Amino acid sequence: MFDTLSDRLGNVFDRLKGRGALSENDVREAMREIRIALLEADVALPVVRRFIDTVTEKAIGSEVLKSVTPGQQVVKIVDDELTAMLGGGEDADPADRELNFAAKPPVVIMMVGLQGSGKTTTTAKLGKLIREKHGKKALMASLDVNRPAAQEQLKVLGEQVEVATLPIIEGQQPVDIARRAMESAKLQAADVLLLDTAGRLHVDEALMAEMKAIASVSAPTEVLLVVDSLTGQDAVNVAQSFTGEVPLTGVVLTRMDGDARGGAALSMRYVTGKPIKFAGTGEKLDAIEAFDPKRVAGRILGMGDVVSLVEKAAETIKQDEAEALAKKMAKGQFDLEDLRMQLKQMQNMGGLGMLAGMLPGMKKAKAAMAASNMDDKVLVHMDAIIGSMTPKERKNPALLNAKRKKRVAAGSGTQVQEVNKVLKMHQEMSRAMKQIKKMGGLKGLGALFGGSGMPGMGSGGGMGGMPGLGAPGAKGPGVDPSTLPPDLQEMLKKK
Template sequence: MFENLQDRFGDVLNNLRGQGRLTEDNIKETLRQVRMALLEADVSLPVVRQFVEEVREKALGETVTRSLTPGQVLIKIVNDELVKLMGEVNAQLDLTAQPPAVVLMAGLQGSGKTTSVAKLARWLQEKQGKTVMVVSCDVYRPAAIAQLKTVAGEVGAEFFPSTPDQQPVEIATRALEAARKHFKDVLIVDTAGRLHVDAAMMAEIQAIHAALKPVETLFVVDAMTGQDAANTAKAFNEALPLTGVVLTKTDGDARGGAALSIRQITGRPIKFLGTGEKTTALEPFYPDRVASRILGMGDVVSLVEEVQHKVDKDQADRLAKKLKKGKEFDLIDFKAQLDQMVSMGGMMGLLEKLPGMNQLPEHVKNQSGDREITKLIAIINSMTPHERRFPAVIKGSRKRRIALGSGTQVQDVNRLLKQFAQMQKMFKKVKSGGMAKMMRSMQGRMPGGFPPGGGFPPGGMPPGGFPM
């Protein structure tokens, strides 16, 4: 998300850095470029006008003109205004109600409501320690109820059964009664997709809302619809008292216009971002972190949180003990590191949260892409258990068989073995001389010093599974 905006803002702000003096003319030119960048990102025109005006007002003040580093001060102003535009702080779910707290999900058809219900249920269980029941009031879409039953099973949430011949309000009230009897903390209610201009459907969801009195009414909207997402959310908010927005499919949205427009247009905060198809791909929305990423300053806080949550500590401990006993790092360990990287969103998912990564050349991004990691995993999967434990036996005929079995070339197998050998050396240095030697050996290998043709940095992954 925000790739286009990152690139444009990167160019604009790089011109500012290091300027000894800012004048009204070059501030005007900078703001013209900022305006164009936001419009190209499909941010709503009234939002763009107000944003640019706010930045201009502060930029022409004494703080900037008298500063020793006016370019840096102006960048901070842009950052602060982006944060303000998106809502200042993370708007958390308000579940302070007598259990079960009801969360009602509304939105258009195809916006990803049902998947978002499962993602939210998983997040509440894993992050908040809540017990969750889910129910579908969508009696119109074929297999909608069955879909929710399936995804609820995946995330371990209790599913309340319903049938297409029931009335949505009846389903909702029965589910609420069942959630009380089963002592559930949260009931999440999935509803049918509807247009705000459909009076009968809007009356139906208003009736469900009146019957349940939910503590949270979340509008689920597709990020790729840009400023239309904000306009639709506004229309729904006028008919239904929304408490927040879930922005889905952000992994497919390179512009980011919806995220920058929704709060200003609707007055309602974005509470969650859907970042992929998996039920783990849901993250709380932090305006300050998003602003930092847009301006190319990374999001190290989210990266650390992600690593702490997703790194398999038991696996890391086993690898550390194995190395301590003098055993060799083998391809089984190497694959475990790759799998862990995939679970954390892949190499690019990690890199994009680091400061300055948007400045990496395109060929470096391609080399470190998730496709390369997938290829490496496929190659290792094509090996026998003996070959994974003793990679030295992999010679000519074995390489050809492995390449054929993984749908790759012999050169790819050679490249993997070369990277693996480099990782083996790194782990030997950790064992014999500690972290200092390892860090010295890795100097110059990080962006943009990735090896030609490599899948990821030869420094690879340390025992915890986090890229150094």
Template sequence: MFESLQERLGSILNNLTGRGALSEADVSAALREVRRALIEADVQIDVIRSFVDKIRSKAVGAEVLKSIKPGQMVVKIVHDELVEMLGAEGVPIDLNAPAPVVLMMVGLQGSGKTTTSAKIAKRMTEKQGKKVLMASLDTRRPAAQEQLRQLGEQVHVATLPIIAGQGPVEIARRAVQAAKLGGHDVVILDTAGRTHIDEPLMVEMADIKKAANPHEILLVADSLTGQDAVNLATNFDSRVGITGIVLTRMDGDGRGGAALSMRAVTGKPIKLIGTGEKMEGLEEFYPKRIADRILGMGDIVSLVEKAAEHIDAEKAAAMARKMQSGKFDLDDLGDQLRQMQKMGGMGGIMGMMPGVGKMKDQMAAAGLDDSMFKRQLAIISSMTKAERANPDMLKHSRKKRIAAGSGTDAAEINRLLKMHRGMADMMKAMGGKGKGGGMMRQMMGGLASKMGLGGMGGMGGMPDLSKMDPKQLEALQKQAEAAGLGKGLPGGLPGLGSGGLPGLPGGLKLPGLGGPGGLPGFGKKK
């Protein structure tokens, strides 16, 4: 997400923060590069012009240029303007209306409306305790209604029974009536799309809107289409009137043109972003957190939220006790790998750590990516139950069989076993400190150590993130900004010990990260 833009802007802004003094010419030269970077990211040209002009007006004043750290002040201005461009505050889906609240999903064919409808239904059911009914109004695309029904079964959400011959408007009325009779809190109307905007489509959307009186009309748009997505939003809003935007395929969008342009051009908030094909791949859109990621400052708050969501406290504590007694086996290691996959994999986790964006090439060269998890899980799955419980019995002939079964080689099996031994020995030596949180930090440290990416000293001292409320977490993120915007947080986060964010023992040499121990406190659910 935003990888190419993050790389370009990071390089430009680092040149500013690396200087002791700045002139107006220095700022102007940097802003010309920022303009080019945004054009390459397919940001709408009027948005770019406004963005750059606002930064210039604030950055060339005497107060900035003569300050002790002018480069960092310029970066802060860029950061604040990015947040403003993206919408200042996150705007969730509004359910503050008499039940059933009607959500109408609109967009072009292939944008992901049906999958997104199911993702939203799952999210509302599991996280908000809402009773949701989904209804497919797409009578043109073959098997569209059947697709939504199957997705409904997958996420355990009711779908409106299919009646052959009914039109979209009739289905919409029946869905709202069924939701009222069934005591549903929310009804999601998945409308039909086209390969392009045409008059019949807009007439149909207007008729459905009149019949169902939706509280929210959410445009689902593919972020990879860049400025085309912005034009789409403008057209839909002028004809139907949208209340918010869901951007899909954000995990594959390295440029970010749609996200950076949508809010500024349409005035409509981006409410959710799709981050993968799985039903869990949906996140709320927080402008400040996105701006932090674009400028390589990480996103500690989202990382903690992901950990709290996916890590089971009791299971983690039980495993901590096993590790403390030296009984950590390869089944347990497999559980840790799967746990990291649920949190977004190595790319997802490391992408939220401050300063890690600049290490992309180093991580790629070391093979530290999500495909490594799959290979390691394949190795573990190819072992017998006895071998997983007692790795010491794995001699040459057994490794040869496992390599053939997992599509790997003996060297990779040996690296996995070395990582396992290191994690088990370290946790036993530490006496199981950190309880549930020790699992993830040892996982991170073991993986980095396995890849031979160096050692790190200093204990650091990060507070228990799971015990911090949202305001405290936001304050922690502000500390990250104050510590060195755009420079990978040199010296670590202030007030958190000499090592900054402790967490990758014997591992990645991240600026501002150091010391054994990991990100503690991940073992507790909200």
């Protein structure tokens, strides 16, 4: 959702980096362009003013203008301040962005926000996250008696995420439902109670009175404001209204995968004074992630997000499949079935666009992909091509003569040229695997991760056959972990 802003900032930084020295006028001109870019991205005016003033003050300091790489210094300052704007400054406590389970069970999490912001779906996503990641028993209750089928919707979602929901009693009012939910949560020994409250098309006195009454009855530990990122500046106004009436503890931004200009996300922390705790990244019920200011700032500035990419790989790729493939690769073996598995891994991790957006320095490559209409349909077409082959052909691509290629193309709804491209990709990856074998195998990545390698990221499953990351002293191609970003180094130590 930050693509437009990211492009604008990238153009400014490219010009700064291209100069050997910077004057104060250069910096102020760059700040003017950044100010316009932020305003066009729908960032609230007070937030823009504070951001530009802070960055300008630091950027025109002598330690920057006299630096060997002044352009890069300015980028670092913008990165630091952008991170602080999102709630990740030096004085911020990362624990504030986590759910507080320290209270006596059941810990009550109250979801508030306008109608259509995604409260019900987000409630189900959090229920799933709490059950799977935190290992806690949760109960969900819908207090929305205004929207038709709202309570039924939460019940259906609860069945999908395997989280219990409070039985529906027709005609019962929100405050009474909250009381019954509290009693039921205690009887069921639930660790967490999620209250999905009603919304309105706009903030009004009746809505706020209802929120206060529910909060009085349930004494929530967490009050999370759910805001639709696509609403732009209006989201900031909504946040201000709720902040003055309800004891908010955090914000959840939904539709972060959309094509909005991103101003709501950048303004929310400053306007509410509360941390952004989660971001909804898709329609699926597992498409929610903890909000990390540093990583989001990195994506906006085109610096990538390697840590999230590694975490996503660990979550989506099966260890046994990765280990089996790693053994085959170590022997220099790589057939079309293996390539097909690679393509499915890429789809599970979000597709080409998502991966390119998380890799440092890939912003221009991502733009080139978009310009050439190269999207995730490419992965689907390639999978269809391989799926149209016989098991023998997948194991031995040399069998694919002209006649067989025509059959495969017809079966997959593609052209023979596309079949040839898939075969060429496989040949190149097979050649790379054989080369790795000659250079000492795949021990480097295994040594780094304490096993056969991180599945999906190079040797242990490979991302498109990339060799991956190595360890100091390991045989074969590799990168010294000490050269990796601090966040990634820290995560690897925990593995």
